[in-house]
Amino acid sequence: MDLEKKLNTLLVTIFQDLMDIEQKALITGEFRDITLNDMHVIEAIGTGEPKTSSTIAKKLSVTMGTLTKAIDRLTKNDYVLRERSEEDKRLVLLSLKEKGKRAYYHHQKFHEEMIHAMVSQFNREEAEFLAKSVDGLISYFQSSRKSYAGEDMAQS
Secondary structure, rough: HHHHHHHHHHHHHHHHHHHHHHHHEEEOOHHHHOOHHHHHHHHHHHOOOEEEHHHHHHHOOOOHHHHHHHHHHHHOOOOEEEOOOOOOOOOEEEOOOOOOOOOHHHHHHHHHHHHHHHHHOOHHHHHHHHHHHHHHHHHHHHHHHHHHHHHHHHHH
């Protein structure tokens, strides 16, 4: 198998395995009433200051309609608090309730354990090379996302 095919196979396998394992590891027990996508909304909201809906939608690269459906579910299931801004009533601010914070930390723990398991296989130099390589891949994905978004706008 040539290198390009092998890398493609590895990337596809990583993506599929990560989604499958993340689903099985995160959507359990107390958190069975949400989806993996909901968990990523919780992660985007975070535990800091409340964020606007538009900030979260942009961070997740989803439409406001898609985010609204997730927030409706997360609010109903007591994960997220949705409030109007005192300064600007047009803005909807999102923050995590206690159950949402527990889900957030549950998700964080999963990722910490995954990264520890991955990095423990490498010495410092190898881990830094891996980080540099993944960073380059992310840059490619981000520039591709922008170019595809430009194509969508041109075709509209």
